[in-house]
Amino acid sequence: MDFSFTEEQTLLRNMVQSFVQDNYDFDSRMKIVRSEEGMSREIWGQFAELGLLAAPFSEEMGGLDGGPIETMVIMEELGRGLVVEPYLPTIVLCGGILSRHASDAQKETHLPGIIGGEDVWALAYAEPQSRFNPADVLTSAKADGDGYVLNGTKAVVAAAPWANKLIVSARISGDQRDSDGLGLFIVEKSASGIATQDYPTVDGNRASEVTLENVAVGADALIGAAGNGLALLEEALDFGIGAVCAEAIGHMKCLNDATVEYCKTRKQFGVPIGSFQVLQHRMVDMFMEYEQSVSMTYMVNMKLTESEAERKKAAAGAKVQIGKSGRFVGQEAVQLHGGMGMTEELNVGHYFKRLTVIDTQFGNVDHHLKRFAAA
Amino acid sequence: MDIDFAPEDQAFRDEVRSFIEENYPKHLAGVDRGELSKEDFLAWHKILAKKGWAAPSWPEEFGGTGWTVTQKYIWNEESATFGTIPPLPFGIAMLGPVIYSFGNQEQKDWVLPGILSGDTWWCQGYSEPGAGSDLAGLKTKAELDGDEYVVNGHKIWTTLAQHADWMFCLVRTSSDGKPQEGISFLLIDMNTPGIEVKPIITIDGGHEVNEVFLTDVRVPAKNLVGEQDKGWTIAKFLLGNERSGIAGVARSKKAIDRLRDIARAELEDGAPLLDSADFARKISELEIDLTALEYTELRTLASESKGRGPGPESSILKIKGTEIQQRITELTMEAVGNYASPWVPQLDRGDNYRSIGPDYAEGVSQGYFNNRKTSIYGGSNEIQRNIIAKMVLGL
Ligand SMILES: Cc1cc2nc3c(=O)[nH]c(=O)nc-3n(C[C@H](O)[C@H](O)[C@H](O)COP(=O)(O)OP(=O)(O)OC[C@H]3O[C@@H](n4cnc5c(N)ncnc54)[C@H](O)[C@@H]3O)c2cc1C
Ligand SMILES: Cc1cc2nc3c(=O)[nH]c(=O)nc-3n(C[C@H](O)[C@H](O)[C@H](O)COP(=O)(O)OP(=O)(O)OC[C@H]3O[C@@H](n4cnc5c(N)ncnc54)[C@H](O)[C@@H]3O)c2cc1C
Numbered sequence: 001m002d003f004s005f006t007e008e009q010t011l012l013r014n015m016v017q018s019f020v021q022d023n024y025d026f027d028s029r030m031k032i033v034r035s036e037e038g039m040s041r042e043i044w045g046q047f048a049e050l051g052l053l054a055a056p057f058s059e060e061m062g063g064l065d066g067g068p069i070e071t072m073v074i075m076e077e078l079g080r081g082l083v084v085e086p087y088l089p090t091i092v093l094c095g096g097i098l099s100r101h102a103s104d105a106q107k108e109t110h111l112p113g114i115i116g117g118e119d120v121w122a123l124a125y126a127e128p129q130s131r132f133n134p135a136d137v138l139t140s141a142k143a144d145g146d147g148y149v150l151n152g153t154k155a156v157v158a159a160a161p162w163a164n165k166l167i168v169s170a171r172i173s174g175d176q177r178d179s180d181g182l183g184l185f186i187v188e189k190s191a192s193g194i195a196t197q198d199y200p201t202v203d204g205n206r207a208s209e210v211t212l213e214n215v216a217v218g219a220d221a222l223i224g225a226a227g228n229g230l231a232l233l234e235e236a237l238d239f240g241i242g243a244v245c246a247e248a249i250g251h252m253k254c255l256n257d258a259t260v261e262y263c264k265t266r267k268q269f270g271v272p273i274g275s276f277q278v279l280q281h282r283m284v285d286m287f288m289e290y291e292q293s294v295s296m297t298y299m300v301n302m303k304l305t306e307s308e309a310e311r312k313k314a315a316a317g318a319k320v321q322i323g324k325s326g327r328f329v330g331q332e333a334v335q336l337h338g339g340m341g342m343t344e345e346l347n348v349g350h351y352f353k354r355l356t357v358i359d360t361q362f363g364n365v366d367h368h369l370k371r372f373a374a375a
Numbered sequence: 376m377d378i379d380f381a382p383e384d385q386a387f388r389d390e391v392r393s394f395i396e397e398n399y400p401k402h403l404a405g406v407d408r409g410e411l412s413k414e415d416f417l418a419w420h421k422i423l424a425k426k427g428w429a430a431p432s433w434p435e436e437f438g439g440t441g442w443t444v445t446q447k448y449i450w451n452e453e454s455a456t457f458g459t460i461p462p463l464p465f466g467i468a469m470l471g472p473v474i475y476s477f478g479n480q481e482q483k484d485w486v487l488p489g490i491l492s493g494d495t496w497w498c499q500g501y502s503e504p505g506a507g508s509d510l511a512g513l514k515t516k517a518e519l520d521g522d523e524y525v526v527n528g529h530k531i532w533t534t535l536a537q538h539a540d541w542m543f544c545l546v547r548t549s550s551d552g553k554p555q556e557g558i559s560f561l562l563i564d565m566n567t568p569g570i571e572v573k574p575i576i577t578i579d580g581g582h583e584v585n586e587v588f589l590t591d592v593r594v595p596a597k598n599l600v601g602e603q604d605k606g607w608t609i610a611k612f613l614l615g616n617e618r619s620g621i622a623g624v625a626r627s628k629k630a631i632d633r634l635r636d637i638a639r640a641e642l643e644d645g646a647p648l649l650d651s652a653d654f655a656r657k658i659s660e661l662e663i664d665l666t667a668l669e670y671t672e673l674r675t676l677a678s679e680s681k682g683r684g685p686g687p688e689s690s691i692l693k694i695k696g697t698e699i700q701q702r703i704t705e706l707t708m709e710a711v712g713n714y715a716s717p718w719v720p721q722l723d724r725g726d727n728y729r730s731i732g733p734d735y736a737e738g739v740s741q742g743y744f745n746n747r748k749t750s751i752y753g754g755s756n757e758i759q760r761n762i763i764a765k766m767v768l769g770l
Contacts (some may be wrong), residue, residue, distance in 0.1 A: 128732065131643050131712045155732070156713040177644060199731055201716040202740045209731060268509035278757055334747050338507050338755065339532045339584075342577045342748050349578035353744065356708075357716050364709060366653050 003298065005073070012055075012066075013073045019050060020081035026347045029082055033204040039162050044085050048117030053091055057099050061111050068239065068301040072246040076297075079250025082350055084205050086120055086159035092243045094121035094167050097184060097236045101224045109220075110165070110186065122163035124154035124210050125233055132363035134169065134233050136177045139212065141170035141185065147218040148172070150185065150193075153211045158361075160208035161198035164189050168212065169233055172226050182229030185221045187212075203357040204350060235308075237362050238315035242304050244358050245297040245322045251351040251358075252290045252326065255333040258348055259283060262337055279336060286332055289325035296321040313375035316368040323365040326355035378673075380445065388449050395457045398422050403460060407738070410581060411460070413496070413538045420462040420493040429491050430467050437475045437483070438491045444676050455625030463535070465497040466490035469613050470543050473560070477601045477609050486562070498536040500544035500563070500587060501610070503529055508758050510545070511554040511607065515589060517546035517561060519603075524548075524561060524594045526569075530587040532752070536572050537585055539565050549604050560606035562598040569593070577748070579741035580720050614754060615689065621753055622696035624669045630703045631662055637710045637735050648710060661702055668695045687766035690759040697749035697756065704743040711736040 005013070023043065032040045047053050055070050057063020064070075071092055078087055095114050098107060113119035130136035139152025150170050160166065166187045174181030187194070193215035196208040224232055260283055263274030273279055300318035303310050330352035334341035341348050359365070380388070400418045423429040431447050433439030442450065454461060467490060474486045489495030506513040515528025526546055536542065542563045549557030565572075569592040575584045601609050635658060638649040648654050672692055708715045714732030718740065730737050750756040764770045 126713050128714075129642055129645075131641070131648075133644055136644065156716060197729065197731065199717050199719050202718040202744070203716065207717065267505075268507060268512065270509075270512075273508075276757075278760070331747065334578075335750055335755075338751055339502070342584075342751065344576040344578055344580070349744070353578065356740070356743070360709075360713065360715060364712075366651075366709075369653075 005069075009069060009073055012070060013077060015050065016052065016074055016077035017080070019046070020077055020083065024081040024083055026082070026350075029084070029204075033084060037162070038200065038204075038206045039085050043083075044120070045117050047085065047087070048115070052087070053117055054115045056091060056095065057111060057115060061099065061107055062115050063099075063111075068242050068304045071239075071243055072297065072301040075243045075246035076250040079247035079354075080254050082204070082251070082347070082354060086122070086162055088240060088243055088247070089123055089159040089163070090114060090119070090121045093123040093236050093240050094165070096239050097123075097167060097223060097232055100235070101184075101232050103220075106186070106220065106223065113165075119165055120159065120163045121165045121167065122157050122160040122208075123236065124157045124160065124166050125169045125237075126155045126157070128153060128155045130155070132367040133177065134237060135179050135182070135230050137169055137171045137182055138176055139168065139170040141172045141183050143172070144216065147216060147221065148183070148185065150187070150212045150215040150217065153209065155209060156201075156207050157210050158201075158205060158207050160189070160196060160210055161206040166210070167223070168210075169229055172229075174227075179230050181227050182233065183226055184223040184229045184232055185217055186223065187215060187217055187221065191215050191217070201357065203354040205357075231308075235311070238300075238311050239304055241315040241319050241362050242297075242301045244361055245293070245300055245318050248322045248326050248355055248358050249290065249293050249297050251355050252286075252293060252329045255329050255348060255351050256283070256286050256290055259286065259333045259336050262340075266338075273336075282332055282336065286329050289328050293322055293325045309375060313372060316372035316375060319363065319368040320365050320372065323359040323368070326359055330355040380449075384445050384449060387446050388453060391450055391453050392457075394426070395453060395459065398426075399457065399459060405458060406460065407742075416460065416463060416535075416538070417493045417496075419460050423462065424492045429462055429493070430471060432468065433471055434475065437471070437487055444679070448673070448676065452625040452628075455629045458629060462493070463496070465499055465534075465539075465543075466493075466495065468616060469499060470497050472616050473543070473600060473609055473613050476612065477560075481597070482562075482600060496535075496538050496540045498533050498539035498542045498565075498587075500530040500533055500536075500542040502532045504531050507532075508755055510610065511558065513545055513547060513558065515544070515546050517548050517559060517594070519548075519596065520593075522596045524596060524599070526561070526563065526589045526592040526594055528589050530589070531584075532575070533572075533585045533587045534583060535585075536565070536587055537574065537582070541565055542587065543600075545606060545610055548606075555607040557604050558606040558610065559603050560600040560609045561594055562600065563589075563592065563594050567592050567594065577745065579745040580718070581741070581745060583745075621749075622668060622672050622692035623700060624665065624672055624696070627665050627696070627699050627703060630700070630707070631658065631665065633735075634658060634703060634707045634710060637707060640733065640735065641710055641712065654710070657706055661699065661706065664695070664702075665699055668692070668699060671695070687762050690754075690762045693753060694756050694759045700749055701743075701746050704739070704746045708739045708743045711739055715740045 051064055052074060054063045055066040059065050098110055125134055127138055141148040141150050166189055168185045168187050169182055170185055172181050172183045193213045195211045198208045201207050263279055264272050266273050296318040300314045303314035333348050334352055337348055340346055403415060403418060420429060428440055430438055431440045431442050431450055435441040471490050474482055501510060503513050517524040517526045542565055544561050544563050546559050546561050547557050548559040569590040571588040573586045574582045575586060576582055638654055639647050641648040643651055675688060714736035717731040
């Protein structure tokens with residue numbers, strides 16, 4: 001048993017941390033969020049130069065051979081900076097699916113553009129009716145000659161406004177919620193028949209409603225075997241959970257530090273409000289929630305590459321912990337900042353909002369409690 | 376003990392219900408308080424004023440309705456069920472009772488009619504950057520110069536000051552003795568030179584609160600309510616009134632109904648979310664807590680009608696009422712699933728804006744974020760617990 005980080009992992013953390021500190025303070029972040037595009041291509045390019053976009057890919061693909069622990073380290077630091085650039089959808093979700101399951105030809109076609117920072121990817125899996133069940137897919141993929149024709153609507157696709165490529169889940173066969181019969185397809189966002197409605201989300205990100213109308217793709221668009229898409233998708237979402245857990249502990253750490261600092265300096269009744277025991281105990285509870293979350297984040301990221309059963313249970317458990325703790329820490333950080341916590345001007349509210357979205361992302365507490373019980 | 380309504384109460388319920396249905400402005404039906412224009416905020420208030428129903432809580436001699444406790448309760452319930460935009464609290468709930476309890480005749484004559492009619496919009500100038508929970512720490516200074524006070528200072532969190540004609544303001548007129556002893560209650564015309572109102576945007580993206588900067592603002596001495604340096608008693612009297620209205624039971628009932636409608640429409644694996652045992656249990660828990668609060672409020676009202684004023688127990692109503700409101704907004708957000716996250720600010724909506732996801736998902740996250748304020752303002756829930764500890768439990 002060993003919970004220490006390797007020297008390389010520590011170097012990686014330091015590098016990301018100082019990059020975020022130097023280039024992504026809260027003001028810069030808000031400028032990016034409020035800009036027309038809502039992300040910074042320049043920052044994304046710098047991520048590529050730093051090798052962050054290559055981190056989880058194997059060396060023969062041009063990557064740095066990192067695993068879930070490296071992703072965790074990166075995501076935690078990005079979380080501290082509330083970074084909006086699409087590391088999660090492009091690298092963790094879509095990049096992960098490609099590196100684990102794409103054919104050599106697909107990898108050769110697509111990975112260089114990811115690693116080089118030219119391409120942004122989004123994973124289009126949820127649908128208006130699907131809630132948190134990734135098997136609930138109405139989007140159809142009809143075999144047509146060598147390829148497929150896709151029809152359907154994808155809901156709240158994170159980072160889609162920025163993306164030029166999508167991975168789309170679609171049903172090749174079976175009924176609406178069957179676990180068999182799904183396929184994951186690589187689709188150019190510029191393909192004819194794709195329309196998007198783009199919008200901001202409450203956490204400072206961007207997303208789209210994506211409709212596909214008779215979108216024709218070739219046989220080379222399908223990742224893995226036809227009909228096996230759900231297994232690939234569920235695995236990707238669990239990797240996504242490992243990553244957002246890490247992002248969330250970054251947020252919680254910043255909120256806890258900010259709250260303790262604020263309570264030491266803010267004076268009411270002639271004393272720092274941190275001298276009130278009720279607030280001290282509240283901050284102790286926040287601290288304990290954070291520590292428990294760190295533990296579950298380490299746990300899930302160590303188990304992502306274990307058996308499917310173990311991976312699922314670990315991901316469900318970690319997501320429940322992060323959902324509950326994130327909610328508590330976010331709400332109490334706002335509360336202890338008083339009126340200041342309610343302002344758009346302070347970063348506290350923005351961490352709180354991102355944690356709120358993470359609570360829902362990839363399924364909320366109730367969803368994963370059920371999943372945990374069933375695993 | 377008896378909880379049934381008498382036949383005359385039923386008749387009253389029918390009367391007010393049909394009045395609301397017949398007279399409520401059509402374009403405001405189903406509209407939330409959210410970002411309203413000044414006119415829309417006041418539209419219903421002005422209709423009620425004509426009917427003589429703007430201030431049911433006031434004594435009849437000052438323009439109240441003379442309704443019994445039960446009738447007032449029915450009125451609140453019917454208003455909430457319909458979803459009216461209630462008259463703003465600053466005039467009716469806060470300042471009015473101060474003026475008829477502490478004001479002189481001249482003040483009663485010029486302040487109360489404007490509150491009743493809705494012609495004068497008041498804002499509450501209590502909090503300052505250094506004086507939040509510790510309100511008595513306020514520093515905004517008022518110095519008497521002839522027959523005018525000269526006011527200098529900085530108020531913050533002033534709700535809807537951007538629309539206000541007047542502000543009731545706590546100012547420091549003396550620094551001798553205990554901090555509570557040098558505070559005065561002053562009425563200030565927001566059009567006076569030297570007043571600057573600056574918006575504060577909250578985490579839900581709304582413009583609801585402001586900073587108010589006062590620089591050499593000259594206020595006629597006759598705008599002082601009560602005695603100079605004795606404003607603290609008035610300030611606390613007002614806070615007591617503010618708290619008791621804050622339980623919001625009837626509106627929470629309505630919000631739970633809405634939550635249930637949403638959970639009926641949302642699907643989880645093809646079945647209504649409301650059919651999920653987990654989700655239904657959470658709604659039930661909320662409803663039970665709300666029922667307990669309703670009976671606690673009724674007990675308080677009943678003892679008030681026997682002449683006992685709102686005591687420190689009213690802190691229970693504030694704490695439980697706001698906790699329940701917050702949980703409702705939280706669960707409503709949870710109900711809409713993925714569609715809680717889209718957020719298109721009003722200003723950025725072009726002509727061909729289509730709402731994203733189901734209509735009922737619109738604004739639920741903002742509602743959740745905005746509602747975090749309720750455990751902070753009106754005396755934070757920590758401060759309310761301190762009050763109960765000290766005043767009720769004797770700790
Ligand atoms: C089953 C059991 C086994 C035990 N075994 C042993 C043993 O083997 N050897 C031994 O020496 N002792 C033993 N104890 C004693 C135990 O350590 C004491 O009960 C404990 O230290 C609390 O002291 P007290 O009971 O006097 O309660 P108090 O100290 O009077 O505390 C009463 C309450 O006030 C709270 N409180 C006190 N101070 C503060 C503060 N500053 N801030 C906030 N809250 C406060 C406490 O948390 C508690 O809720 C045992 C107790 C129990 C119940
Ligand atoms: C949306 C909104 C609208 C508002 N509208 C108005 C308005 O119209 N007019 C107006 O005058 N004010 C208004 N306020 C101000 C409100 O009354 C204050 O925010 C409130 O009194 C808290 O003060 P503060 O923000 O300075 O927080 P602080 O007093 O600094 O409190 C920070 C934290 O410390 C806690 N705390 C403080 N003292 C103690 C203690 N003794 N024991 C335990 N915990 C403590 C608080 O509970 C809080 O969690 C509004 C506030 C908000 C958020």
